[in-house]
Amino acid sequence: MNEEIAVAARLYYADAYLRAFDARVIERLTWDGRPAVVLERTAFYPTSGGQPNDTGSLDGVQVVDVVEREADGAVVHILADELPGDTVHGEINWVRRFDHMQQHTGQHILSQAFTIALEADTVGFHLGGEVSTIDLNRAPLSEDQLNQVEGLANEVVFSNKLVDARFVDRRELEKLPLRKPPQVTGPIRIVEVAGFDWSPCGGTHCQRTGEVGIIKVVRAERRGAETRVHFLCGERALADYRRKNRLVLDLAARFSVGDWELADAVERLSEEARTYHKQVRALQEQLLDYEAAALIAGAEKLAGAWVVRRTYTDRSVDEIRHLAQRLTAEPGVIALLGQGSAGEKVQLVFARSADLTYDMNALLRAACQVIGGSGGGRPNFAQGGGPDGARVEEALTVAWEQISESANQRGSEL
Numbered sequence: 028m029n030e031e032i033a034v035a036a037r038l039y040y041a042d043a044y045l046r047a048f049d050a051r052v053i054e055r056l057t058w059d060g061r062p063a064v065v066l067e068r069t070a071f072y073p074t075s076g077g078q079p080n081d082t083g084s085l086d087g088v089q090v091v092d093v094v095e096r097e098a099d100g101a102v103v104h105i106l107a108d109e110l111p112g113d114t115v116h117g118e119i120n121w122v123r124r125f126d127h128m129q130q131h132t133g134q135h136i137l138s139q140a141f142t143i144a145l146e147a148d149t150v151g152f153h154l155g156g157e158v159s160t161i162d163l164n165r166a167p168l169s170e171d172q173l174n175q176v177e178g179l180a181n182e183v184v185f186s187n188k189l190v191d192a193r194f195v196d197r198r199e200l201e202k203l204p205l206r207k208p209p210q211v212t213g214p215i216r217i218v219e220v221a222g223f224d225w226s227p228c229g230g231t232h233c234q235r236t237g238e239v240g241i242i243k244v245v246r247a248e249r250r251g252a253e254t255r256v257h258f259l260c261g262e263r264a265l266a267d268y269r270r271k272n273r274l275v276l277d278l279a280a281r282f283s284v285g286d287w288e289l290a291d292a293v294e295r296l297s298e299e300a301r302t303y304h305k306q307v308r309a310l311q312e313q314l315l316d317y318e319a320a321a322l323i324a325g326a327e328k329l330a331g332a333w334v335v336r337r338t339y340t341d342r343s344v345d346e347i348r349h350l351a352q353r354l355t356a357e358p359g360v361i362a363l364l365g366q367g368s369a370g371e372k373v374q375l376v377f378a379r380s381a382d383l384t385y386d387m388n389a390l391l392r393a394a395c396q397v398i399g400g401s402g403g404g405r406p407n408f409a410q411g412g413g414p415d416g417a418r419v420e421e422a423l424t425v426a427w428e429q430i431s432e433s434a435n436q437r438g439s440e441l
């Protein structure tokens with residue numbers, strides 16, 4: 028296929044607004060296991076230059092992907108099903124196409140605005156399914172700088188400039204103030220935003236900048252020496268505004284304030300939450316004091332100590348450690364506390380008051396053997412755990428009996 032025929036065969040070059048066409052099938056092939064065709068001419072745009080492919084149908088058969096064959100540049104239409112006809116009627120998905128036109132033309136305008144205002148040149152472009160990005164060779168960029176560029180880009184939109192796409196010869200090319208050099212060999216197509224931007228590009232573009240609609244920078248992130256700018260144009264920007272406006276109105280309604288008072292309302296709520304959190308903590312401490320006092324009052328006297336023996340299933344290990352500390356802040360107390368139940372892991376916390384001499388570390392090791400685990404600590408405070416939750420009571424009994432035995436031994440020594 029010679030170059031001029033190749034150019035003529037791509038109908039979208041001359042008319043990006045062409046939605047339907049008829050063409051002869053010149054090749055049938057299989058592409059990644061799916062049926063595919065090459066047509067004598069086509070309005071379908073193949074994925075290239077940062078712009079995704081068109082979708083649509085050929086004789087009612089769905090076109091699921093369109094690619095450029097590397098070997099000869101042929102446009103391959105990948106189909107959902109076999110296509111019997113030799114001459115086919117093609118229709119492209121116009122909503123998708125026009126969205127791509129808005130984003131791509133918007134990108135040219137935005138890229139040139141960055142170059143003009145900040146000397147930040149575009150080194151990458153990705154037209155995404157939801158958000159598009161350009162990578163700039165400058166970082167970091169301030170919010171003021173981004174606003175300045177966004178303002179300039181939208182001025183170009185509002186002035187409704189003509190956008191012209193045409194093939195140029197070498198002589199004309201040399202005279203144009205190109206934003207970037209051409210990256211293809213063969214015929215060069217220039218997309219010109221009248222008096223503003225000249226870029227080599229094979230993409231589909233709006234005829235006038237007004238069709239792009241608003242150009243909105245939604246986010247910028249620094250990536251080393253570059254900045255990635257996320258932007259939305261036209262219909263996408265409208266959808267984003269609609270969604271965010273709904274969100275703000277819903278939030279404002281929940282706080283019963285106007286949207287301009289929302290930030291203050293959120294700040295007040297956070298402040299309240301911090302205050303409540305502090306109060307809850309203080310109340311928990313008080314409650315723990317009462318609980319410890321009640322447990323000691325109901326404890327059994329064993330070998331000269333008040334032994335509090337309890338197993339909990341609904342408290343964290345932290346809470347239990349805390350409780351053990353409270354209990355043993357009083358004189359003459361031993362706390363044998365367990366956490367967990369049958370079928371789950373179990374934790375043990377053993378502690379004693381400073382005026383007693385029992386070795387909690389030794390007690391804990393003996394108890395942990397029962398539940399198939401291990402642990403350790405100091406003579407006055409030890410913690411451990413094991414997998415056999417069903418035997419937690421048995422483990423506490425072992426500790427209890429050891430206290431009892433050591434008391435008897437001491438008694439017999441007297």
Ligand SMILES: [Zn+2]
Nearest residue numbers: 131228229230
């Ligand atoms: Zn382009």
